[in-house]
Amino acid sequence: MSGENPKHMLRDVFIEQLYERMRKDSSIYFLSADFGAPIIDKLRSECARRFINVGIAEQNLINVASGLALEGFTVYAYGIATFLIMRAYEQIRINLALLASLRKMNVNLIGVGYGLSYDVSGPTHHCLEDLGIMRILPNIEIISPCDEVSTRSLVEYTLDNNFPKYIRLDGKPLPAVYDSHDRMPLLHGFKSVQQGSRVCIVSTGYMTHKALRVVKLLKEQNVNCGVVDVFLFKTIDRDALRKLLFTYEAVVTLEEGFMNKGGLDALISGVLTQQEFSGRFLNLGFGDEYVFEIGDREYLYSLYKLDDQSISATILDLVKKI
Amino acid sequence: MDIQTLKDKAKWVRSQTMYLHGLAPQTRIASSLSCVEILVALFYGGIMRFNIDDVLWEGRDRLIISKGHGSIAMYPILADFGLIKKDELRTVCTQGSRLGSIPDPTVPGYETINGSLGQGLGVACGVALALEQKKSKSNVFVLSGDGELFEGSVWEAIMFAGQHRLINLRIIIDNNKVCMLDYCRNIIDLEPLEDKFANFGWDVKRVDGHNIQDLLNAINSSLVVGGKPMVIIADTVKGKGVKRLEIDSLSHIKMLSAAEVDMIIEKMR
Numbered sequence: 001m002s003g004e005n006p007k008h009m010l011r012d013v014f015i016e017q018l019y020e021r022m023r024k025d026s027s028i029y030f031l032s033a034d035f036g037a038p039i040i041d042k043l044r045s046e047c048a049r050r051f052i053n054v055g056i057a058e059q060n061l062i063n064v065a066s067g068l069a070l071e072g073f074t075v076y077a078y079g080i081a082t083f084l085i086m087r088a089y090e091q092i093r094i095n096l097a098l099l100a101s102l103r104k105m106n107v108n109l110i111g112v113g114y115g116l117s118y119d120v121s122g123p124t125h126h127c128l129e130d131l132g133i134m135r136i137l138p139n140i141e142i143i144s145p146c147d148e149v150s151t152r153s154l155v156e157y158t159l160d161n162n163f164p165k166y167i168r169l170d171g172k173p174l175p176a177v178y179d180s181h182d183r184m185p186l187l188h189g190f191k192s193v194q195q196g197s198r199v200c201i202v203s204t205g206y207m208t209h210k211a212l213r214v215v216k217l218l219k220e221q222n223v224n225c226g227v228v229d230v231f232l233f234k235t236i237d238r239d240a241l242r243k244l245l246f247t248y249e250a251v252v253t254l255e256e257g258f259m260n261k262g263g264l265d266a267l268i269s270g271v272l273t274q275q276e277f278s279g280r281f282l283n284l285g286f287g288d289e290y291v292f293e294i295g296d297r298e299y300l301y302s303l304y305k306l307d308d309q310s311i312s313a314t315i316l317d318l319v320k321k322i
Numbered sequence: 323m324d325i326q327t328l329k330d331k332a333k334w335v336r337s338q339t340m341y342l343h344g345l346a347p348q349t350r351i352a353s354s355l356s357c358v359e360i361l362v363a364l365f366y367g368g369i370m371r372f373n374i375d376d377v378l379w380e381g382r383d384r385l386i387i388s389k390g391h392g393s394i395a396m397y398p399i400l401a402d403f404g405l406i407k408k409d410e411l412r413t414v415c416t417q418g419s420r421l422g423s424i425p426d427p428t429v430p431g432y433e434t435i436n437g438s439l440g441q442g443l444g445v446a447c448g449v450a451l452a453l454e455q456k457k458s459k460s461n462v463f464v465l466s467g468d469g470e471l472f473e474g475s476v477w478e479a480i481m482f483a484g485q486h487r488l489i490n491l492r493i494i495i496d497n498n499k500v501c502m503l504d505y506c507r508n509i510i511d512l513e514p515l516e517d518k519f520a521n522f523g524w525d526v527k528r529v530d531g532h533n534i535q536d537l538l539n540a541i542n543s544s545l546v547v548g549g550k551p552m553v554i555i556a557d558t559v560k561g562k563g564v565k566r567l568e569i570d571s572l573s574h575i576k577m578l579s580a581a582e583v584d585m586i587i588e589k590m591r
Binding site: 049050057060063064068071073 | 426445448449450453486
């Protein structure tokens with residue numbers, strides 16, 4: 001990628017594209033737990049009957065969404081990631097995960113601000129748990145785009161697939177990873193964004209940007225590190241992913257969430273161990289503690305040895321052991 | 323059906339519910355006995371529109387059973403209409419049966435997953451909105467317990483329904499006044515319950531929940547008044563029909579022995 005790389009708020013990208021569809025398709029509802037975005041002003045004036053602000057009431061947000069979906073409507077339920085999924089976790093479990101075993105329901109939870117997106121807001125707004133707790137639930141797909149291009153193509157995916165989904169979007173603007181002519185391999189659920197040799201980072205969302213920065217640092221040390229971006233967690237093609245990762249001698253997961261709690265690391269180690277992986281596996285992320293320190297995202301990372309330099313050094317050590 | 327036939331139906335449903343409890347003591351008998359007349363009014367009183375050949379028929383009225391545990395009384399009704407086979411009733415809570423102690427939509431006639439209290443009304447709000455958008459004439463009925471009104475999610479939904487004037491939504495509260503461990507009033511007194519709903523924009527009726535005629539009058543009036551969602555507070559007795567349960571604040575977790583069930587059913591004849 002060369003030249004200017006403007007940043008995009010992925011929630012704006014997602015809702016803008018959805019808005020274009022909502023104008024033409026009266027079967028789409030957009031519910032918000034009193035959470036906004038600039039594009040929502042347009043959406044709620046043009047699709048007034050199908051935009052509902054339920055108030056700061058995430059439990060009811062999910063239940064109302066479930067009821068609408070039972071009647072055949074496609075529903076988007078929008079809120080801050082941590083409150084959307086954790087305040088209403090039981091509603092998601094009962095009225096989406098469980099009920100979707102028996103009834104078709106196209107409910108799309110759009111959670112904004114995973115990880116440390118809301119850096120200075122502190123631990124109530126941080127969301128280091130989402131991948132783990134949402135992966136546990138059957139029947140719900142997890143969608144985790146990292147940039148504008150992947151977000152756009154995943155909007156269509158949410159419309160076309162009639163089951164519950166959790167779409168996690170960063171709370172801060174992100175630059176492009178993919179070129180505008182790139183096609184997202186939706187049947188694979190992942191994409192190799194950097195071909196490497198010997199070592200590969202598997203990441204998702206914001207961490208894919210970080211991984212690409214780490215790759216540059218490693219290159220200076222003559223280490224050619226690959227990057228795989230995961231964007232669909234449930235329907236991911238495990239066989240294809242295994243085939244790709246088995247070409248490496250070391251695999252490192254990098255996630256903006258707790259380690260060893262069922263998140264990206266668990267997904268990837270499961271993929272690797274399904275057949276015996278002879279290489280090394282390392283998971284990077286946050287330990288078993290909350291982040292109370294105040295500062296911007298990268299400052300917080302540096303406190304937990306997850307800044308680009310530290311990660312690069314860790315991977316360099318790993319490569320030396322191969 | 324005339325009122326006497328409805329009363330006979332209620333008697334039959336009550337005895338069948340006890341019969342099921344005799345077979346499966348895991349079922350919540352006291353909670354199921356308090357809502358017998360409510361279910362009879364809905365199913366036999368000409369209120370609910372449904373199609374036994376197509377349980378998801380678009381023109382049906384939606385019945386959302388929020389008090390899952392206490393809806394075993396619906397099993398005999400579903401069997402009476404042929405939605406499940408009469409023989410199947412005997413399988414309740416046995417291996418391989420689809421009739422558990424808390425019903426879910428694997429049983430034809432149930433719309434939602436039940437058993438987690440305080441969830442039905444919120445889902446019903448979404449269904450009511452959807453039906454309005456579809457310009458459907460169908461109504462949404464919710465059968466709720468009074469104990470589950472302690473759940474905060476219910477009040478989120480009560481506020482929502484009032485604000486959005488969901489006129490096709492009716493909640494019937496089986497107000498049997500007993501939770502699991504005590505009388506509700508000793509835990510958090512829900513009264514004056516009419517005022518609470520009225521203040522959130524609901525029409526309110528309060529009736530004797532064991533009087534089928536009163537129930538029918540209230541539900542029917544709710545279908546013509548319009549303008550607001552309606553709550554029918556049906557004052558009931560938990561364990562209705564079984565003296566020792568009727569006076570027990572712990573009736574929710576009490577079981578009847580098979581011999582006791584036989585004796586009570588015999589007496590009812």
